[in-house]
Amino acid sequence: MGLEDKIRRVTPYTPGEQPKGAGIIKLNTNENPYPPSPMVREALEAAAAGGKTDELRLYPDPAASDLTCAIASAYGLSPEEVFVGVGSDDVLAMSFLTFFNSDIPILFPDITYSFYDVWAELFRIPYEQVPLDDNFEIRAEDYRRENGGIVIANPNAPTGALLRPEEIEEIVRSNPDSVVIVDEAYIDFGGISALPLIRKYENVVVVQTFSKSRSAAGLRIGWAMAGKKLIRYLSDVKYSFNSYTMNRPSIEIGTACVRDGAYFRECCAKIRATRERTAEELRGLGFAMRDSSANFLFVTHPEVPAETIFEELKARGIYVRWWNRPRIRNHLRITIGTDDEMRTLAAALGDILGKTV
Numbered sequence: 001m002g003l004e005d006k007i008r009r010v011t012p013y014t015p016g017e018q019p020k021g022a023g024i025i026k027l028n029t030n031e032n033p034y035p036p037s038p039m040v041r042e043a044l045e046a047a048a049a050g051g052k053t054d055e056l057r058l059y060p061d062p063a064a065s066d067l068t069c070a071i072a073s074a075y076g077l078s079p080e081e082v083f084v085g086v087g088s089d090d091v092l093a094m095s096f097l098t099f100f101n102s103d104i105p106i107l108f109p110d111i112t113y114s115f116y117d118v119w120a121e122l123f124r125i126p127y128e129q130v131p132l133d134d135n136f137e138i139r140a141e142d143y144r145r146e147n148g149g150i151v152i153a154n155p156n157a158p159t160g161a162l163l164r165p166e167e168i169e170e171i172v173r174s175n176p177d178s179v180v181i182v183d184e185a186y187i188d189f190g191g192i193s194a195l196p197l198i199r200k201y202e203n204v205v206v207v208q209t210f211s212k213s214r215s216a217a218g219l220r221i222g223w224a225m226a227g228k229k230l231i232r233y234l235s236d237v238k239y240s241f242n243s244y245t246m247n248r249p250s251i252e253i254g255t256a257c258v259r260d261g262a263y264f265r266e267c268c269a270k271i272r273a274t275r276e277r278t279a280e281e282l283r284g285l286g287f288a289m290r291d292s293s294a295n296f297l298f299v300t301h302p303e304v305p306a307e308t309i310f311e312e313l314k315a316r317g318i319y320v321r322w323w324n325r326p327r328i329r330n331h332l333r334i335t336i337g338t339d340d341e342m343r344t345l346a347a348a349l350g351d352i353l354g355k356t357v
């Protein structure tokens, strides 16, 4: 056995580009165009003024109790039903490691968050990708068969398609012997959360994040909500890996962020309104798309290849997301920015299509 055979080699997840420079319009990683709650600014300023620097010599609270309790209280839960991590990517990775531990393949859609297959490969979890139907919808009945676990993004990414609460419940109910993870990164933009299911079924985990609806991708906070037993198993694995995942400033600022529910709901409403206006405008330019329940649109143009539009937009300083993958290589995923940004986008698209059609 040679050196290379003893090394765990993986094909990593490729995040969207993070271009820097004045005037760039970044619609490629589903960040929120609005700043986080003013309470976050206050917390940051208070931390800087209040001698918090000295506390950095101490390890943080391994349970991140302040943050866990703030999330629990915002969602009417007990702290034992909440697990926090460094972004939902951390929470999802820990959940894969904890809950997907059999030789039976786990199931997730063929078109979904492209981190799922990366974690499955990394942790050597067998998996099967279940094709979306021709409208890019998840069919709940496709998940009624033996499996080692299930992970569903709802709304799904990059399609923006939403399952109704009854459909999620049907998947959870028909799989009592597997853990079903519902990744709700985009739920605040127009869906109904599966959260009530955690008190009804012991096999469901709901994961959410600060990165999209709460305008704080840079903080790196995500969390899981589930029955106490699953949360305990998740914590046991985390403590066996790294006890101090959440740093002191994040815990403090995140706590302030989650307490301002009114602000984030207002931002979500603005984004939904911009999404509907943008959808109408892009349909006027000939783009086809399904309704989106997320903070992005998944669009295709009947005449101009997505790759061409992607490159032309980039040349104009507008970044959107394009994947060279089966079934979706003629689609673009466009994050909803401010009204101004979306007007600039529409004008650029008009210009590009005018030249190429």
Ligand SMILES: *Cc1c(COP(=O)(O)O)cnc(C)c1O
Binding pocket: 030, 086, 087, 088, 089, 090, 113, 153, 157, 183, 185, 208, 209, 210, 211, 217, 221, 222
């Ligand atoms: C953005 C996203 C996440 C991860 O977000 P974090 O920034 O790690 O919290 C998880 N799942 C889906 C489907 C996402 O789009």
